[in-house]
Every structure is written in structure tokens, then in C-alpha cells.
Amino acid sequence: MKTSVFFSLFLVLVSFFSKAQMDHMFYQPKKEMKPLEFKNIENISLPVESDTITAVVLKPESKSIKKTIVFFHGAAGNISTYQYITKPLVENGFQVVMVDVRGYGKSTGKPTHINVAEDGQKMFNYLLARKDIDKTKIYLYGASLGSQIATHLAKDNQSKISGLILDGGMSSFTDIAIKFKPEMKEVIEKYVTSPYSAKEDVKSLTGLPKLFIYSKGDSTVPFEQGQLIYNNAPEPKQFLEFSGEHIQGMVVEKDRLVKAIEQL
Numbered sequence: 470m471k472t473s474v475f476f477s478l479f480l481v482l483v484s485f486f487s488k489a490q491m492d493h494m495f496y497q498p499k500k501e502m503k504p505l506e507f508k509n510i511e512n513i514s515l516p517v518e519s520d521t522i523t524a525v526v527l528k529p530e531s532k533s534i535k536k537t538i539v540f541f542h543g544a545a546g547n548i549s550t551y552q553y554i555t556k557p558l559v560e561n562g563f564q565v566v567m568v569d570v571r572g573y574g575k576s577t578g579k580p581t582h583i584n585v586a587e588d589g590q591k592m593f594n595y596l597l598a599r600k601d602i603d604k605t606k607i608y609l610y611g612a613s614l615g616s617q618i619a620t621h622l623a624k625d626n627q628s629k630i631s632g633l634i635l636d637g638g639m640s641s642f643t644d645i646a647i648k649f650k651p652e653m654k655e656v657i658e659k660y661v662t663s664p665y666s667a668k669e670d671v672k673s674l675t676g677l678p679k680l681f682i683y684s685k686g687d688s689t690v691p692f693e694q695g696q697l698i699y700n701n702a703p704e705p706k707q708f709l710e711f712s713g714e715h716i717q718g719m720v721v722e723k724d725r726l727v728k729a730i731e732q733l
Contacts, residue, residue, distance in 0.1 A: 492581040495614060495642060496544055498572040503549040507559060515595055517571070520578030522588045524548075524568040526602075527559045535562040535731065536631070537605040539596065541589065541622075542567070543613030543637075543716065547574030554612060554636070554719045561727050564605065568592050570618070582617075582642065582664050589618045593626060606631035608733065611667075612716050613637050613690065620667040620698075623674055632678040632733045633671075637687060637716040640694040641666030648691055668694075671702045678733050679706040682718050682726065689715035707733070 509528040514521055525548060528534070538558060542551040548567040555565045570588040571578035578584070596602045607630045611619025616638020623633045639645040641663040647654050671679070679702050683695035699708050709729050713721040 493579070494646075495582070496572065496580040496585075497546075498574075498580060499546045499550070500574065502547055502574050503552075505549060506552055506556060513566075513592075513595070514575070515591060517578075517584075517588055517591055520571050521576060522568070522570055522592060523575040524566055524592055527555065527565045527567065529559050529562045529564060531562045533562065534564045534605055536608055537564045537566065537596075537602050538608045538610050538634070538730075539566045539593065539619075540568065540610045541570075541612070541615030541618045542573075543615055549574070551612060551716075554716065557719055557723050557727055558730065561731070563730075564602070566592075566596060566602070585618055586621055586665060589622045590625065593622060593629075597629060608632040608634060608730075610634040610636065611638055614639070616667050616698075617642065617663075617665065620670045620674075621665040623677065624670040627674060627677055630677070632680070633674065634680045634682070634730060634733070635667065635695075635698065636682040636718060637684070637690050638667055638681075638695065638698065639690045640668040640697045644668070644694055645690065648694075667698050668701050671698055675703045676705070680729055680733050681706065681708045682711070682729075683708070684711050684713050684715075684718065686713055687715045 507527045511526040513524040540555055548569050555567055559565050569576045570580055570585040572580040609619040609623050609630055616635045643661050643663045646657050646661045681695055681699045683692055685692045711718045711722045718726050
């Protein structure tokens, strides 16, 4: 009887702390920023509730913009950490918007699954109101953890975008938690909920071009999670496999990735 009561109390505590604090396990924001290696940089700052979210618009030197790519980065760092992915795109004529959700870089507050999704929609609405962006074809790019925001945003704004790019994205918050703590699989499945997930949201993206970029050598996000999202996605879709570590495709096969994004 005592064992049963103890176990019940344990589950209650796990449930409470997972709902109250588990979000912070997924986000590792960094305030310190590296110098941005771009010539044309416009800073954006938007109020959200009592916080502020920021982004940069990176314009190519060419006046003829191929596409606008709204980029959501991974769990660690801030936009400056991921400029190695976006720099080749800007150099090849793409206009890129890199977003720092709450807590990252110059943005204030603390990120949670719910408020980063709200931040993404808030920033997207602002971008649509700009003629230099609204008149271009808009693509959402989610790298690593940013795949969750990008796919969710794509689901809610399908008629306003021209494509979705997922680079090393996990299938859901729950799935990636199990990957790092397989011995706690049953507890995680029960208490670490995904308020939205790429593997479910992608199912609704009928008719929207989609590009999936993954590596079997990825030690952070299992290749199988990329395959799962791809298999759940309706056509049109393309799976681009490269050889390398997590979200290093733009390093090891830059020309191939840029060409695939051009053709998307």
C-alpha cells in the first residue's frame, strides 16, 4: 500500500514539474552575439506582451531577389550562431529573415513551446505587411528545433507561403526527449507533451512544396525522425540526404543545398 501511494505521488510530481518546467529543457538561449557577417542588415524589434522579439532582414547585393526565406534556428545560441546556414543563401540572391524568439539574442523573456509559436506568428504577420517581403515568394526554414515552429507556422499560413524547408528537424518534442532519455520512455510519453509537432502538422501541407535535409551521420536528431516527417508529408516533397553531422549540410554540400532551395 505504501509503495502504491509513493508511486502515485511520484507521478503527480512528475506531471506537475513536466507541465511547469519541462519547456526549459528544450531551449538553451544565448544573449552574447557574434558579429554578423552580412553587408545589408536591417534590425527588427517587435513588442509581444511584456517582452520584445527581434529579427534581422538580410538583403542580397543583387536587386533581383529570388525568394524570401524566414529562418527559425535551433535550440542553442541565437541568430549569430546559425549565420553559416543563411550566408550562402544571401550570397546567392535570397532575402533572409533570421528570427530570435523570446530569450534569444536581443529578444527578452523566456521561451516556451507556446510562446515561441506565438512569436513566430507575430513576426510573420509583421513581415507580410512589408511590401519588400509580401511581393516575393516566402519560404519558411526550420533548422533543428526551429523545425517545430516552422512547420506549425506553415500549417496555419499555407496560402501565404510558397514552401517549407526542414533541416535536421526532430519529429516532435516528445520524440527527441525520448531519444536523449530512452530509459524514461514511458514517463516521457505520458508527461512530456508536444502542443504541436512537425510529424503531425506536416500532414496538412497538401500542395505545398517541401524540402527535407537530413544526414544518417546526425548524432543529435535521429535520421529516422526525418524519414517519419517526410513519410507523413503529402506531395510535393523532396528528401535531400547528405553525409555529415547535425545541420551541417550547408557546410559540406553548400552548392547542392542552395540549388535544391532555388528549385523548390
